[in-house]
Amino acid sequence: MHLHRLLPMLFGALFFCSSYAQENESLTKKVYTTKFLNENEAPTIDGIIDEKSWDIVDWTGDYIENEPDENTPPTEQTKFKVVYDKNYLYFAFKCYDKDPKGIVKRLSRRDGFEGDWVEINIDSYNDKRTGFSFTISASGVKGDEFISDNGNNWDGSWNPIWYVKTNVDDEGWTAEVKIPFSQLKFGNNKEQVWGLQSTRRYFRAEERSVWQRVKRDAPGWVSEFGELRGLVDIQPQKQLEIQPFVVTQLETYEKEPGNPFRDGSDAKINGGLDAKIGLTNDLTLDLTINPDFGQVDADPAAIALDGFQIFFQERRPFFVENKNIFNYQFADGQDNLFYSRRIGRSPQGYPNTSNGEFVDVPNNSTILGAAKFSGKTKNGWSIGILESLTDNEFAKIDDNTNTREALVEPLTNYIVTRAQKDFNNRNSFIGGIFTATNRNLQGDELNYLRKSAYTAGFDFMHNWKNRKYYFSGNIVASHVTGSKEAIANTQQELTHLFQRVDAGHVEVDPNRTSLTGTGGKFELGKNSIGNWRYYGIFTWRSPELELNDVGFLRQADDIRQIGILSYQTLKPIGSFRRINARFEQFTSYDFDGNHNRTQYSISSNANFKSNWAIYYQFTHKPKIFTNTILQGGPRFRYSEEVINTLNFATDSRKKLRFDSGIVVSQGKDNSFSYTEFTTGITYQPINAFTVSLYPGYTINKSKTQYVTETSFGSTPRYIMANIDQRTLSASIRMDFNINPNLTIQYYGEPYISRGKYKDFNRVTNPIAKYYGDRISIFDSNQIAFDASNDSYSIDEDANGTVDYSIGNPDFAYVQFRSNLVVRWEYIPGSEIFLVWSQGTTGLGNPNDDLFRSLDSQILGKKPENIFLIKATYRFLF
Structure with missing residues (x-):
């Protein structure tokens, strides 16, 4: 089937399906009222809900399905309780399952969100826009995110200190959670009213059910929360955290004779301090002294x-x-x-x-x-100051x-x-x-x-x-x-x-x-x-x-x-869980009044009930002018362009899963083209181990690739050429999770890009409609390659005298980067990292094929190695 026929079929599915819009009825806000625990009555966080302290409040449940079939009964029900004392908020969950042996307990690093899980969202500001999210997987892995923009942004970099344990029993699985009030932000009202939501993922059906119903056509996420009441006389916790760290590092590399800075190895030790001070419960001061801003991922x-x-x-x-x-x-x-x-x-x-x-x-x-001084007050002020x-x-x-x-x-x-x-x-x-x-x-x-x-x-x-x-x-x-x-x-x-x-x-x-x-x-x-x-x-x-x-x-x-203009289904239709479609157009101008671009695109993505997914986009650019390609030269026209993009992915829940994509771009009159192939395979033979390989290959061809600017006498010359660029890369990841707090991760990526130029030319009429009229190609009497200087000599007027020269722009860039990281969170908030980073960068021979460059510049070259140990300890007051 041709790619351009797929999108109309998907749009056709939209209009054959019911085009009703859900009525804009107002939903009843659910309310849960919690109660205060007396001193020494706090539950033990062991995942088994058997303490009498839980008996002072009632269960709440009646979850409703949110995905894929919104506002229908879920496959399995869920219920929870909430209690609190002067320092902590406690949750107990019962996630019922008729087949406890089928519960998927996949391990991952923090924020992995694998397998069955249940989630708590708390809008303690009650601002209808921001919230704190805590996710508990059946395997005991924690996930935490800061929610902003009414659910359009979930920031997984937020890593609070909190506690969780889970347990599987004959009725399903249970979880107990303890969240310090110091990790949340709220005002000092006598009685707090917080937004509250809970979501459960039932893995086998890839189903989401929620405590407070949220319609699929709702304007956001946080604004639709239910309410948590009963929090009386809780005192804002002025958070104080101090986290010193020490780093030792050894770097080894190939010795360079005569270079005093490249003697084969370097060693250093470093230390510093990060601190977080809660000036109020709303506003936090973050400080760092001699920070270690090294990155684990390259x-x-x-x-x-x-x-x-x-x-x-x-x-x-x-x-x-x-x-x-x-x-x-x-x-x-x-x-x-x-x-x-x-x-x-x-x-x-x-x-x-x-x-x-x-x-x-x-x-x-x-x-x-x-x-950094930042936070949000109960009066709705978001404040940030960084120096x-x-x-x-x-x-x-x-x-x-x-x-x-x-x-x-x-x-x-x-x-x-x-x-x-x-x-x-x-x-x-x-x-x-x-x-x-x-x-x-x-x-x-x-x-x-x-x-x-x-x-x-x-x-x-x-x-x-x-x-x-x-x-x-x-x-x-x-x-x-x-x-x-x-x-x-x-x-x-x-x-x-x-x-x-x-x-x-x-x-x-x-x-x-x-x-x-x-x-x-x-x-x-x-x-x-x-x-x-x-x-x-x-x-x-x-x-x-x-x-x-x-x-x-x-x-x-x-x-x-x-x-x-976009369209989305609100209910599963036939074989589809969900279909989205989008039409977009834009035009651009510069401040001189030049009309530089007109572009149209139409796209659709569909999720099948089999949990496979497909995406297609068609883009047409009838007018393309650029002010920048000649880097100071005149405005340049590109030929009309058509782009087709197709991606598909198999069921992401499977232990063996694939995804693949192709992008094909073509300029009119074959003036340029771009083709990109990407694919990925992930295999998870056991819950604790995952390996994935994501290779990619691109072919970039253009008959008007800018090379350089020079001059012929007093007249500027803008030199272009026909480029053939091939790029090959492959990211490799392996994750082994010994337990939720001890993980081993490996990442590696070879990257090879080779570009060869031919048919050198000069710009003559940069805004001509036909690309061949924009340039004049140098013939064999005008251009010659000087191997001794690795440059091209150009005799533009063919009178036997070289008018100007340009360097050979052919290139072959080769790079390999890898990281092996052992991470151990030995107590909540305190970690030890063991890191081995390896890399090599080289310039290959553009006349070699990509795999020969791989062999000579990566496999055949001594890499640089960095061995690093970093230890942190997080003091929480």
Whole structure:
């Protein structure tokens, strides 16, 4: 079957099915009233519900199915009780099962969510937008997440201290839970009213049932919770946690003769302290001294031929916690006023050296200290203040006779402040953000860096008609200052490109010492009730907008309009558990009025009752212009493009499971193409062990791949070529879980990318409709390869004299990274890590095939090894 026929079939299924919309009836909020335990009556947390302390309250149950068939009786029922004392909140669960031997007790690391489980969601702020989630698997593995944006964001980086035990008996399985009040946030009212929800996963049917019914077309998750009452005179717990750590590290690598910085091994020991102080029960102060911000997982390998920076996820614990409060994603994509990986970044400078000198540049800037004040008050204020100071970083330079240092990153201070206020019965909010980056630039050593950068923003959201409709928006402004050199560099960066030769609205001003820009987003739409959703979005980024000192901005000078229409089924239909479909279109312009892109896409994903899933997307780009591909040259046109994407996945519950996908992109007149194959296989022979392999292969071909800019006399020349790039990668993961608190994990990924160029050409008419009219290919009389210099000599006018030369752009990049991590949480909140990281990076021969590069650059090369032991102890007061 052709791919383009699949989507109409899925849409047809939508319209053959019932198109009714559930009535907008108001659901009765369930209420559970808990009671206080007297001193010395606390239950023992052993998973067996036999203590008399549980008898002071009643069971509540009557769970209702939420997935796949909403508002029907679940296969198995669940019930729970809640009691409390002055320090803890206790839950007891009975998860009934007619076949206790069939209960799936898969082990995983924390937040693995494997097998049968039951979950508690608590909205202790009672703000209808945020909550704390605690998940208990039948095997005793804990999961915990901070919920924000009314259930649209679940942050698994939140790791509170709490206690759980489970047990299987003749009626099913049971769980007992103890949650310290110090791990929750709430006000000091005499009687608390909290939002409460509980979800159970019945693994064999892949079924979710909930205590408080939530309709499939509800406007969110947290806003639909039931209520927990009876919490009287509980005192806000002023949390105090201190977590010292010590790290020992040994690094081994291939010795480099003559290089004093590469003698074969390095060893170091480091220590520091993290602290968490509850100034009130709502607001927490996080401190770190000499932090260890090492990452257990390595960033994935990637090559950006377009020159743009690559966005990587934050994994460092200090920055991850409460990151939802500091988030300010102001337009679309990953653009954000706060991108925490700027703090502690790799040094931006590099010293000038002479022949015979060796250089040692630090991998990252040293974070001297950081403090973060954050939380949410009972009055609806979300507040975040972060400050961090990074040290001067010096490169060491040694010629085996003399040693010197050169500054490569200056002392830098970062400040981020964020606030939001809920009102209108939690249906609306307004907020703001301010960031500041100040570098201590002395002398001319790093004068090309910006001295200071400031950003500010205002955001809002309003929901009405029971959150059926919404209007949201934000406005941002930036101001950067620096030397004439620094601001001239900023104007010419790929993000801005003021030097574009055909731009009528921007130009490089070499005398400027500051830039000021704006951006923002407005969005209006229908977000709940019935099968249909629709959204309209308008965004802009002015040419001078600059966020990349402590934020992330890919490209400025952009105005965009987006329209989205989506459909979802509310009940299983025929062979389908669920079907979703979506139509999206957007157009983009620059501030010169150029219409740069028109794009349409239509997509659908379907989940079958067999728990298989399929996804298809068709995208058409009838108009594509880019201001950036020639990196300062004129606006360039790409040919009309069509993209087909198809993915499928087998039942994720099976011990042996697969998923696979293909992306096929084709430019008109065969001007470019992109094909990506991905697949994955996961095998779990026993509950404690899982192994997975995810290989991928891409083929990228383009007859107009930018190479470089040069000049012919006084006339600029923009050189392009026909590229054939092949990339092969394969991530390998193995997880062995001895028990919920002791795990062994392995991750490895070889990555090989090879690019070969031919048919070099120069741009002649960059906006011609036919790609062949945009370029002029050099013939054999005009271009010759100089093997001795590994470059191409070009005699453009064919008069026998070389007019200019360009380096050979062929490349072969090879990388292998792996991590073996043993993690032991020996007491709640305190851990020991044993880590072995291995990696190698090399430049292969572009004329070799991918597997030969794998053999010579990975298997045949001595890797670098890092052996690390990290121990933490978490004091909780």
